[in-house]
Amino acid sequence: MYDFTLLPGDTVLAIRVALVLFVFAFLSFSVIIIYTLVKVRVYSKHHKDKLKLICDVAYFHEKGKRDDQEDSLYISPMDKLEDYGLVAACSDGMGGLLNGEVVSKYVTDSLREHYPYRFDGQKENVQLITEISDKIYEEYHLGAGATLVMVHIYDDYLNFYSLGDSNIILIRNNRATLLNYKQNYVTLMIRKFAEGGIDTVDAYRDTRAKGLIDFVGNHKCNVLKTSSPIRLIENDIIIVSSDGVTDSIPLNRLVNHIHFDQNATGIARSIKYGVKTRRNPRQDNYSAVVIKMKRSFV
Amino acid sequence: MIEYYTFKHRGDSLDFLDEVYLTLIPSMTVAIFYGSHLSEGARSQALLFSEIINSDEAAKSISDLNGVMEEYLEQDSEYLLLRAVDKGIACFRRGGVCAKIVRNGQISILPNGYFELSREDRLICATSNFYKYLNDEGILADALVADSCSEWMNMMIRRISDQNQLKCGNLSAVTLRLEN
Numbered sequence: 001m002y003d004f005t006l007l008p009g010d011t012v013l014a015i016r017v018a019l020v021l022f023v024f025a026f027l028s029f030s031v032i033i034i035y036t037l038v039k040v041r042v043y044s045k046h047h048k049d050k051l052k053l054i055c056d057v058a059y060f061h062e063k064g065k066r067d068d069q070e071d072s073l074y075i076s077p078m079d080k081l082e083d084y085g086l087v088a089a090c091s092d093g094m095g096g097l098l099n100g101e102v103v104s105k106y107v108t109d110s111l112r113e114h115y116p117y118r119f120d121g122q123k124e125n126v127q128l129i130t131e132i133s134d135k136i137y138e139e140y141h142l143g144a145g146a147t148l149v150m151v152h153i154y155d156d157y158l159n160f161y162s163l164g165d166s167n168i169i170l171i172r173n174n175r176a177t178l179l180n181y182k183q184n185y186v187t188l189m190i191r192k193f194a195e196g197g198i199d200t201v202d203a204y205r206d207t208r209a210k211g212l213i214d215f216v217g218n219h220k221c222n223v224l225k226t227s228s229p230i231r232l233i234e235n236d237i238i239i240v241s242s243d244g245v246t247d248s249i250p251l252n253r254l255v256n257h258i259h260f261d262q263n264a265t266g267i268a269r270s271i272k273y274g275v276k277t278r279r280n281p282r283q284d285n286y287s288a289v290v291i292k293m294k295r296s297f298v
Numbered sequence: 299m300i301e302y303y304t305f306k307h308r309g310d311s312l313d314f315l316d317e318v319y320l321t322l323i324p325s326m327t328v329a330i331f332y333g334s335h336l337s338e339g340a341r342s343q344a345l346l347f348s349e350i351i352n353s354d355e356a357a358k359s360i361s362d363l364n365g366v367m368e369e370y371l372e373q374d375s376e377y378l379l380l381r382a383v384d385k386g387i388a389c390f391r392r393g394g395v396c397a398k399i400v401r402n403g404q405i406s407i408l409p410n411g412y413f414e415l416s417r418e419d420r421l422i423c424a425t426s427n428f429y430k431y432l433n434d435e436g437i438l439a440d441a442l443v444a445d446s447c448s449e450w451m452n453m454m455i456r457r458i459s460d461q462n463q464l465k466c467g468n469l470s471a472v473t474l475r476l477e478n
Binding site: 157170172175177178179180181186187190191193194197198199200201203204224225226227228229230231 | 305307308309310402403404418433435436438439440442443445452453455456457459463464465
């Protein structure tokens with residue numbers, strides 16, 4: 001044991017002052033460390049938010065030369081974007097069948113009722129679409145039907161669902177790609193011809209081959225879906241449309257109608273104008289939801 | 299478990315001059331020779347490639363096997379060698395034949411060397427004539443939608459067919475999915 005009483009008074013005072021200064025310095029250091037950690041965490045969160053892609057959305061919905069509007073669109077609430085992502089869908093009543101407008105509207109209304117959707121719940125979402133299809137089948141027994149294309153975007157990822165021959169188009173690096181394949185007899189014929197080692201010219205000659213093999217309203221339909229999502233990048237443009245758009249503007253010419261700098265509204269306006277100026281005397285209904293992925297800056 | 303699907307089509311050519319080889323024993327090996335690209339001697343080169351692959355040399359490692367290929371084949375030969383090793387894949391490509399991997403919603407070219415694979419990874423190996431009529435976004439979307447390798451291949455064939463009705467020279471490709 002040390003006997004501090006033997007130390008001179010000045011030295012004891014100096015030790016006490018030193019101890020107080022040490023405690024003060026330690027506390028100050030701790031406060032600075034905690035403050036820095038909190039700041040870094042807050043900055044990281046802000047920075048992460050800044051790096052997120054956000055959806056700029058626009059749409060058009062036109063009758064063309066038809067008497068009725070058989071296309072129907074659905075866009076999920078934009079104020080729920082942060083929590084549940086964006087869901088956009090287009091349903092096109094099948095030509096030649098009755099009640100096209102009723103069925104397509106029923107499809108999009110049903111999608112609206114079941115919002116929100118789980119982004120990684122592809123199987124349950126497919127189940128829901130199948131149930132909608134089965135209900136239409138029970139009502140019309142193949143006397144009515146519609147196509148359906150639906151995208152679900154969450155952060156930088158995209159899942160899609162498709163039935164029939166409507167379009168989900170991704171424009172990246174000034175190149176348009178149809179993401180979903182058309183569920184028609186052409187697809188089956190190409191498969192057979194390719195397996196047989198011959199060319200596929202005849203698959204495109206027969207106009208009846210464009211008939212759908214699956215659609216909403218078919219019993220136990222086969223919904224195309226992404227099993228895992230596609231990564232999106234800045235300036236990607238996603239177009240969810242009825243075939244009235246691509247019948248007038250083929251996929252390879254679509255990029256000629258838009259400009260890299262345009263926002264979703266500008267792109268939608270350009271495509272709509274492009275279809276209109278084709279002056280097709282048999283122009284089908286043409287509708288689309290245009291989504292442009294933009295970097296968010298706070 | 300390995301799921302795969304091979305596709306060979308002569309297109310509008312008189313003969314099929316590529317070579318597609320796939321074996322699962324003792325280890326999964328894919329070899330594609332791009333013979334239709336050669337201006338002359340394609341048939342003899344393809345035959346030689348096939349003989350090497352079917353000989354005892356095939357048991358060698360990918361780099362040793364490539365050494366054998368370089369020794370016997372012409373300098374302008376283009377081919378891809380790919381083998382499952384442990385939990386990954388060893389790859390060697392020369393010229394316009396390559397493998398692409400679909401992972402985490404993205405697609406990229408498989409580099410030469412060893413590459414660790416994870417579950418749900420999908421691979422496509424094909425000649426540049428096959429890739430010429432496709433783009434990465436289309437291959438990626440088809441891979442993520444398809445339930446099987448054959449379905450994935452058929453979707454890509456539809457894309458090629460939409461452009462040229464398969465009148466486009468030899469088409470050779472293999473789709474693969476390694477399920478642990």
